[in-house]
Amino acid sequence: MPELPEVETTRRGIEPTVAGARVEHVVVRERRLRWAIPREVERKLTGATMLGVRRRAKYLLLESERGTAIAHLGMSGSFTVVAAGSKPGAHDHYDLVFDSGKALRFTDPRKFGSLLWGGRDPLRHKLLAELGPEPLSAEFNGAWLKERSLGRRIAVKSYLMMPAVVAGLGNIYASEALYRARIHPRRAAGRIALRRYEVLAEAIRGVLGDAIKAGGTTLRDFADARGRPGYFAQQLDVYDREGLDCRSCNAEIRRRVIGQRSSYYCVNCQR
DNA sequence: ATGCGGACCTGTTAGC
C-alpha cells in the first residue's frame, strides 16, 4: 500500500496532531508486528511531549523530547487521528493517546508494519543507517545512480527498489519513473549511460513530486490521516494498466514479474 | 559483493 508519497501524505496529515502533544499513555493491543514492539517505546513515550514527525525513506520518525520512535506502515498499515478512547477495530494494533483528547491509531491487517525505539539518534538505527539518499534531495542524481550501478547486472527495476540505492522508491513509482525515462525495466543496471540516469533521476523526482501533490495513490485501500483517498492513480501511466494503451504510442502496456514484483511497461517506448 | 528466494500475515479478487 504505502510508498514514499503515501507515507509523506500520512506524515503531513498526522504532524499537526502529534507536534506539541503530550502522550498520556500508549495502548498496545498487538505487540507482534513484523518485529515485537519493544516495551521501551511505551516506557519512554508515556508522559513525553512530542516534537514532530519526520520521514526517512518510508519510515516515520515520531520525535519526542526523550527520543524518537520509528514507525513503518509495511504493506497495509495506516495511521489515523481518532478521538481518545474511541473503540478499536480488529486490526488497530496500537494507539498513542494524547492529552489533547486525540489519539494516533495504527491499523494494519497484514502486520508487516513496525514500531521500534530509535533513541536520541534514530538515523543511526540499524534500519536507517545504510539507506541511500532521499530521492527528493540534492544528493540524489544521475551520477549517484551511475556510480552505484557499475558492473552490476541486476535489472534496473530491481536496482531502483534497493533501499541502499534510493530511499523509499516503491513498486508503483519505480515502474512509473522508468516509463517516464523510457528505460526498459529489465535492462541491466550497469549498462545504462550516465545521460540516461540523469533523465531517470529527474523522472523519479517528478513522479514522486506529482504523487505527493495528489495526496498519494489509492489503488485499493490507501487513506490519509483523515481517511481520505489519494488521487494519483488517475495519473498512473503504466502501473496496474496491463492490456491498456500506452498514453504516448498506443501500444499495449505489458506486465512482467521482475524480482518477484509486478512491473509494467511499454515495449515500444521503453528500451 | 551481488543477487536471489523465502519469510512475515491477512484480505480481496479472479477463476473454475
Added chain:
DNA sequence: TGCTAACAGGTCCGCA
C-alpha cells in the same frame, strides 16, 4: 453460489 488459488503498495535476512 462457493471454494481455491493468486495476488497485493515492503523489505529484511540467510544463503549460494
